[in-house]
Amino acid sequence: MAIDESSSVTTRLLTLLNVSATKASKRKRTFEESKPVEKLNKKRVVQIAAPEDSTGSASESTSSEEKEKGVSRPQTDADVEMDAGEDEEVSGTDPYEAHFGLSPSMLTEGAREAVDQRSWTQRRDKCGRLGGVVESLPEGIVGSNAMSTKHKIPEKMREPLQARQAKLPREVVELQNDLLNTLSSYRDLYVTRTSPETQSSFREALTLHALNHITKKRRRILKNNERISHATKAGNEPPEDVQDQGFTRPSVLILLPFRSFALRWVSALTAHTPSSHYQVENNGRFQSEYGLPPGAVDKLANADPGTYPRDHVEMFKGNVDDSFRLGVKITKKSVKLFAEFYGCDLIIASPLGLRMSIEKEKNADFLSSIEVLIVDQMDALTMQNWEHVQFVFNNINQMPKESHDVDFSRIKSWYLDGHAAYLRQTVLLSAYETPETRSLFNQSLKNVAGRIRTEKRWAPIEVPEGIDQNFVQFDCSNPKDEPEKRFQYFTAQLLSAVMKSAVQSANTVVFVPSSLDFIRVQNHFRKINASFTVLSEYSSNQDISRARQAFFSGTKAFLLISERFHFFRRYKLRGIRNLVFYGPPDHPQFYTEFLSYPFLDDGMDASDVTCRVLYSKYDWMRLERIAGTEGATELVKKSI
Structure with missing residues (x-):
């Protein structure tokens, strides 16, 4: 249902919220239940899923009419494949459930007020290979030690990671593990000093964290689908605690400066999927649009060592177009690229590409439910138009202008209250700090769980003697x-x-x-x-x-x-x-x-x-x- 008149957005949203208070037995299902329904305590195989794009099969495709309206086809249990037998990963003890569950304990009025007033309590600490950090918590809030949290990774993703880490130097493995443990706290993280040597390690850990987040979100939705189906078949009232979604499907956003970096991030993402039965759909189109044109020679990648500085080669080799946007979703046996935004789990885009899309559609509803935001190569983004970055941040986690066929009874209450920005985890990566990046960190990040900023001492730079x-x-x-x-x-x-x-x-x-x-x-x-x-x-x-x-x-x-x-x-x-x-x-x-x-x-x-x-x-x-x-x-x- 579209909300056309801007003056009546609030009134209509409240009307929709009132509708969501109806009996659970009359709820509109966002995800269909599978047949037959299995026991809740039985181990089964499920998979992260999102509605298929127009290139998919008939059973999974979204009609052109639905696409025009931003509507997603319901998802079935058969669409999702992952190990759902680990009880601790769907319990309240899991970091995901603790942070993004029904009633996050840290989302208090006092914490929100402290964040809005920029009242933070800071302390310095060490975070393994990440080095010294400044840890900030909303004033008056006592938090657990973020550095002691251990990242829980599903077995299907843990084994490929460990196999790759076995071939890496010890310091690289320690860096990735320290980063994953820090990310698992769901606090904001600002890494202020990356290098060409560490960029791939950060990418691999961050894509694993993003995939893990999407997996747990989909798992919770399917678990609740089961509970509702069991109750309905038993003739009982459906459970009321099934709020497990946001306004729209995309929950992870990755901002990058050039198409060449999108290639690297997609490569890192697919490295975590079992290669034995996974394929990358639309990969030919992706390689064509995000790689160099046929016959083109990359003078940076093929230059003799020392001809260009290494940081320049790493930044500008490949396709350096700065206007792009890509929807990605993980289905039963493939990673599907070029999914429409309202039917994908993850969006990879440049600030310019995202801004053009928002201005064309006259809304940013597909960013309303972003829970994990990653901004890579911020030093490069400052050399582009920084206003595009600020524009994107100003449009994330805003109340949507349209309903997009969402079932409001399944939306988490803190989304309806407009508090999504207070829980969003933002990860910023930069080779160095600038006033613009520090200002973004200080003013645009509102995570009530706290935030962490790395800090390192700099040695004088080497210059020719005698000058x-x-x-x-x-x-x-x-x-x-x-x-x-x-x-x-x-x-x-x-x-x-x-x-x-x-x-x-x-x-x-x-x-x-x-x-x-x-x-x-x-x-x-x-x-x-x-x-x-x-x-x-x-x-x-x-x-x-x-x-x-x-x-x-x-x-x-x-x-x-x-x-x-x-x-x-x-x-x-x-x-x-x-x-x-x-x-x-x-x-x-x-x-x-x-x-x-x-x-x-x-x-x-x-x-x-x-x-x-x-x-x-x-x-x-x-x-x-x-x-x-x-x-x-x-x-x-x-x-x-």
């Missing part, structure tokens, strides 16, 4: 004034001094981290009629070639470079003698690379290179990655 690095501080007491204060100091003092020097007013690169600052600096150079050229993320190949040649030949004295340009292109630049950083770069390796570029020219001596870095105390995160934790502390102390 005089001059860190120039400007005073600023208010972060809102920081962009203006930086620009005024740069134009009035730093750039003015550079322009007066015969040596520093030529062969000079000005590196600007922020795109908005880059436009402002570019306009200023144009205003003072300086001899300059630019390299930005919007530069065409022809523009890049001309700018590099003009700077190297000395035709242009200044070269303005945005950090996003270097992130996407990673060119080695010649002709540099002087470096001016409008602000420390987000990516610490960029600092090392630019200080090494002058030595691409023959006969260069370190004493011939100058380097100035403009900073304020609000650049702490960037400074720490360059000067090290102790060095950044000393630099920031100057402003206190």
Whole structure:
């Protein structure tokens, strides 16, 4: 039933909720019961399922009319296959049941108020291979030790994992196990320092956690189907405690920057399914749309080692399209890709692709019941349009605009109360922190179970010996004034001094981290009629070639470079003698690379290179990655 008028959404939703209070015997079934019905205490084989897409068999397919309405075909016990004989995995002692059950004990009014007011009690702890962490709980709430929780994994998934781990180094196995144990607490997790070496380990553990979550959710639904069927056949009133669903089916969302990462995540996901009788449906289409076009050569993947930095190769090899969305569901004998959103268990998408879908459909109902959200490569997402990430977060766990043929009597009460965001588990992965990612963690995560943020000390980054690095501080007491204060100091003092020097007013690169600052600096150079050229993320190949040649030949004295340009292109630049950083770069390796570029020219001596870095105390995160934790502390102390 659609709710068309925006002004009557609340009224109609309340009407639907009142309807759900009718007798259980008159409930509309979301999932059909199997025949014959087995005993509740008997071990049987069931499987995670979702309605079939248009490419499936006739018995499992969803009609085109139902698809247009966002309606899912009922699911039977025969559609689901997993080991359901482990009583502890469906009992209240299981972390899933404790966190997402009928009445989560941590979902109190006091906890919600503390989260809304951002009142957290923090303590520092160690979390195995994850290192030091900051653990936060809503103020006034006493929680169990998240690090002592053990992840319960179904046998069908545990055995393949252990077989793969037997071939891995001990430290990798320990990292995966520590991560799984931390995830099992269903607290939010923010990993602030990943690396190309650890990314695959994180992916494997996180896809196992996501699959485990989907499995337990479907198992609970089928158990309740059995209970209702038994009661009905016995002529008894159906049980009332069968609330086991959300507004819509998708419960896991994974946000990624490029299609190439979707390939890796799907590969990690399917690695947990028994290969003997599972297949990936629509895999040919998936490989075609998410891999490189036929005949295309990946110059990064095929380049000689050392030609490009490893982090750049890992980020940009493969298909780097940033607009995609993919529904995934696990059926009896296959992982089905390209499932429609209202009939899938898991969504893999880019922030841009998801936003386009939401704006096209004029609603984000398919995100209303997300229980596990994973955001990978956040450092890359900050180099794209961060507003897309914020848009997605603002549309998750909102009340749906349409009913989507849901049985409201089976919806958990905390969904109906609008409290889903207080239970959603969010996992954030980034190579380093930025103010944007920390702000997202602080302001958009509301999990009443608490949250965990990793923290590690940074050592000073290595740079060529002999270069005089001059860190120039400007005073600023208010972060809102920081962009203006930086620009005024740069134009009035730093750039003015550079322009007066015969040596520093030529062969000079000005590196600007922020795109908005880059436009402002570019306009200023144009205003003072300086001899300059630019390299930005919007530069065409022809523009890049001309700018590099003009700077190297000395035709242009200044070269303005945005950090996003270097992130996407990673060119080695010649002709540099002087470096001016409008602000420390987000990516610490960029600092090392630019200080090494002058030595691409023959006969260069370190004493011939100058380097100035403009900073304020609000650049702490960037400074720490360059000067090290102790060095950044000393630099920031100057402003206190």
